[in-house]
Amino acid sequence: MLLQGRELQSVRGERVLFSNINLDVASGQLWQIEGPNGAGKSSLLRILAGLLPAQQGDVLFQGEEIQQCRERYYHDLLFIGHKSGIKPELTAIENLEFYAAVEGHEFSTPPYELLAQVGLVGLEDIPAQRLSAGQQRRIALARLWFSQTRLWILDEPFTALDVDGIAMLHDRFQVHLAQGGAIILTSHQDLQSMSYPVNRLQLRYQH
Amino acid sequence: MWQWLHPYAKPEATFHLVQKLLPWFLIPGLILSAVALVWGLAIAPQDYQQGESYRIIFVHVPAAMWSMGFYVAMAIAGLLALVWQIRTAELALLAIAPVGAVLTFISLFTGALWGQPMWGTWWVWDARLTAQLILLFLYLGVMALYIAFEDERAGAKAASILALVGVINIPIIHYSVYWWNTLHQQSTVTRAITRLEAPSIAPEMLYPLLVSIVAMMLVSAVLVMKRLNNEILRREIHRPWALTYLGIPVVQRNEE
Amino acid sequence: MSKPTPNTRKPVASGQIFRQIIRRDLRVAMRQRSDLLNPLIFLLIVITLFPLGVGPGPDILGRIAAGVIWVSALLSAMLGLERIFRDDFRDGALEQLMLLPVAVEFSVLAKIIVHWLLTAVPVLVITPLLALLLNLPIQAWGVLWLTLLIGTPILSAAGAIGVALTVSLNKGGALLSLLLLPLLVPLLIFATAAVEATLAGVSPAGPLALIGAFSVLSVTLAPFAVKAGLRVSVN
Structure with a gap:
């Protein structure tokens, strides 16, 4: 496994965004995080990238806690956020x-x-x-x-792109996955019609 | 299941612990305060040089001492909050800060009151007063930084970092201010305060002073504990234990 | 599914990343030169205000020159301080900085160095002009310059801590000054004392050594506090 999330929980203020999220990302896989606004999609990506500490749970890169192998992890990670x-x-x-x-x-x-x-x-x-x-x-x-880098974490990569841009990005994803890379992304786009398999993780809005 | 279920059982435990400890601070604090005031203000003899006006030391000295002590306590709470992610330590830091700031202010205010009859002016750039003034600014910085954050936990973390940076800096600030003061020593009056606190102080004055120091600590600690518990209650107001404690009937909120 | 193999790509040398950060930030700064110039002009104006306020008598000015220059330098430093992380925070470069495969403290040190180069070096260049305007006796010019040279890294280092804590707030300079100026009191005291010692014909080595120690302490410890502060702000 390239990247694993173990029982992740995130809390914003007093509100639990999500809890008990498990995620196993192997090379060659694309994971799409889905959910309504405010469900914590960006927070999950930031936790996986190590930018945000999880309230509970661990993120493991090749079986090792990411804070323990920080340099090795970031050597192999590309994160593009909102900004x-x-x-x-x-x-x-x-x-x-x-x-x-x-x-x-x-x-x-x-x-x-x-x-x-x-x-x-x-x-x-x-x-x-x-x-x-x-x-x-x-x-x-x-x-x-x-x-x-082998692992890409992309927050809404299709935002602001036109049709050509989106198509071009899909092509690039396909090549990356074929070469054994892995991608975790959030998007409101339907990726099911793509030529590569898409794994989906659904976050629900919690009150 | 409770929607508000949270990983922390801790604030509740802290609340009950503090609640139990409170009388052990409050009652001796009140008794010792009364003793210190009567002893210091009425029984202790006059100072042969300063007459009655020296009696302000029974407020000034304890406030000045604990203003520093509470800053260190605040920084320790900050360290606990940052390194071990203890949430109640964040709340403790926030409970301590205003109390410490008020102690600092009291020491400055009484210092000015004391200075007036002694050197004929309310403010002298004396090393102690100047260092206390900067300490007040440090407290205000910690509180201002916390308030500036929308997210209370982020604010508490930022305030913790600042308190730690401050506590590392305090010895340097103190050293520099005292050193600056000796460079610019204009008169001998500024040394008068130091003389009183020297070990040469008469025992009839020293004992009430010691009592007042302990009393000030206990009373300030009570204020911190009350603030801490109020803050815990405020944050946890939706939890069943807090509602039970406050005597509000618990309405079951089931998961939809 | 194949088991992932360790990435065979060679790790990038930390020094390389360090150099790249400095290079990029200097480039960015050169594209917005007015941001660099404004605090400097502010400094000049404040210095000009003092003779207007306290009277032009050369002996008064000469006596307060070192203190005035240092206080003005502190205030003008507060003006441009936010630049250390503010733009990077807004455009996301700060996140990327924290995701580089080197210790965050290391990248932070690069940012502090860039800030020092961009803000302190211009002040060092115009120091003789400031000393001239305030009639500082010429034998003290060298010591004043030296205090600025070894004292300004403290400004950049402490400033980085303050900005790291406040960058997400959009509150601007007042809060930042409230946090930082009390911490900078020792710097002001030691620096003016060094100049005064020179004017009194005493060796300024003592206060200079103290500034040096304070400077080394700040620059080595600040990156750790900055890292903790950025963690809070980037969330």
């Missing part, structure tokens, strides 16, 4: 260069081809703040094309 992590003052290329470099990956030439793949041709040298929300989202998602 993209793209610096608005920097261009697409500068942003991607940073995220590539911290993964130990240097672009020998500017990654024009990569940007073309995610539909950002001609926008390479414009600060991200002058791009639309969808285009900024594409910059963040472009990390998926060079990332060597």
